[in-house]
Amino acid sequence: MSHMLHSLAYFSRISEPVGPEALQAMVGDILCSARRRNPSIGVTGALLFSGGCFAQVLEGELADVELIFETIQCDPRHKDVIVVHFHPIVARSFPEWSMAFAGIDCGERRAALAADALATPDDIAAAPGGADFVQVLRNLVMRQAELAS
Template identity: 45%
Template sequence: MALLHLSYISTLAEGQSLADLVHDLGRFRERNLSLGITGCIAFENRRIMQVLEGPVENVERLFETIARDPRHCDVIQIERKPIERVSFGHWGMVRRPIADVIFLSQLT
């Protein structure tokens, strides 16, 4: 199975609450795991950085959904590369500081 590592940054849209987004992380994590997607997410003020890893089609479809999600503005893909194995294993979608996510994404 072909795997993909994709990272992006975005800005939380005006009128959106970071607390609401954090509250929904458990639901997002379960859905992502059901699709074989793992990774990590970070927040800093209204900025979001996320690394997604998993089956190519599933990661691409999820990123397209995120890019169209009205809760996100200025979605910018940082990196997209094929990988042989996921770096985050059974992490699901772990919340980390942005500096950690940047560091971890460079290890793959």
């Protein structure tokens, strides 16, 4: 069981509102530490920030996902954590990314993308197994990659 691949997705809210620059720095910092930490334990996933909310998918072996999730939980930079899904998966959705970045609502174009993804978090949460949520995040990650290149 603990060696099976699992996927966990959650939403949370930023603890205190910050300006655009501080926000960029904060999200950059979160991504950096995730990318530094995750490869060694084989956890992959994606992160999105939009409208004051974080959305993140973590995938990997059960114990590793739980360990990372617990660390993230204790981060005071966010609050109101809601787990969207937590279940076994057959294959990873973000195999190439230790932590893919699906967007931040600072740039205008990116804002529009992110807003679409999180316009109705309840709908996403209600989707069977959160599959749509992962798909939405995956599409956003692809668009981000295009924008960057």
